[in-house]
Amino acid sequence: MKKLILIQIIISFSFCSVAQSNDWKRASNEDGIQAYTRKVSGSKYLEYKIETQISTTIEGAINLITDTKKYKLIFPYLSKVELLKNNTEDSYDVLVVINTPFPARDRIGVYTNQINRSDNEATIQISQNTNLIPDSKYVKIKQCYGSWNLKKINEGQIFISHTFFADPGGTIPPFIINAFALKQPMKTFRIIRKTLESR
Numbered sequence: 614m615k616k617l618i619l620i621q622i623i624i625s626f627s628f629c630s631v632a633q634s635n636d637w638k639r640a641s642n643e644d645g646i647q648a649y650t651r652k653v654s655g656s657k658y659l660e661y662k663i664e665t666q667i668s669t670t671i672e673g674a675i676n677l678i679t680d681t682k683k684y685k686l687i688f689p690y691l692s693k694v695e696l697l698k699n700n701t702e703d704s705y706d707v708l709v710v711i712n713t714p715f716p717a718r719d720r721i722g723v724y725t726n727q728i729n730r731s732d733n734e735a736t737i738q739i740s741q742n743t744n745l746i747p748d749s750k751y752v753k754i755k756q757c758y759g760s761w762n763l764k765k766i767n768e769g770q771i772f773i774s775h776t777f778f779a780d781p782g783g784t785i786p787p788f789i790i791n792a793f794a795l796k797q798p799m800k801t802f803r804i805i806r807k808t809l810e811s812r
Contacts, residue, residue, distance in 0.1 A: 637650070638651060646663060661778075663795070670765075671765055674763050686808070688797075693709065694709055706724070706725050708722070724739050726739055734762070736761065
C-alpha cells in the first residue's frame with residue numbers, strides 16, 4: 614500500500630513539474646545566435662525561442678520577414694507559399710506547405726500575421742487561421758502560435774527575437790519533432806542576418 618501511494622505521489626509530482634514548467638532552457642549558442650526551448654503545458658512538443666543582433670533597421674527587418682515572395686528564401690523548408698489575403702495594411706493571411714521527410718506527409722497551415730509598430734520596436738504576432746486551411750493531401754497543422762519581436766539598439770542595429778510553437782498533427786513521434794525543432798529556425802536566422810547585412 615505504501616509503495617502504491619509513493620508511486621502515485623511521484624507521478625503527480627512529475628505531471629505538475631511538466632505542466633507548470635515555463636522556463637526557457639538554452640539549447641545552443643552559435644555564431645552569436647542564441648536558441649532556447651521550453652515545455653508547453655498539455656503538449657508533448659517544445660516551444661522554441663531564437664534571438665540575436667543584426668545590423669539593420671526595424672523597418673528593413675519587417676519588410677523582409679513579411680515579404681511572402683521571399684518566404685522560400687528565408688524559410689527553405691517550405692514547398693508552397695500563397696498569400697491568401699491582406700486583411701489590413703498590417704495584417705495578412707498566408708498559406709504554407711512544409712516539407713516533411715518521407716515517409717511522413719507534408720504539413721499545411723494558414724498563418725495570420727499581425728504587425729504592431731512603435732518608434733523603437735515592433736511585434737509580429739502569428740496565429741493559425743484554421744478556417745482557411747483547405748482539405749488536401751497534406752496533414753493539417755493542429756495548432757501553432759508565435760511572434761517576432763524587434764527592438765532598436767542604436768542607429769543601424771536591432772535585437773530580434775522569434776518564438777514559435779506548433780503541434781504538427783499526424784503520427785510523427787514527438788521526440789523526433791523535438792530533436793529537430795531548432796534545425797530549420799537556426800538556418801532561417803542565418804539567412805535573415807546574411808540577407809539584411811548584405812544590403
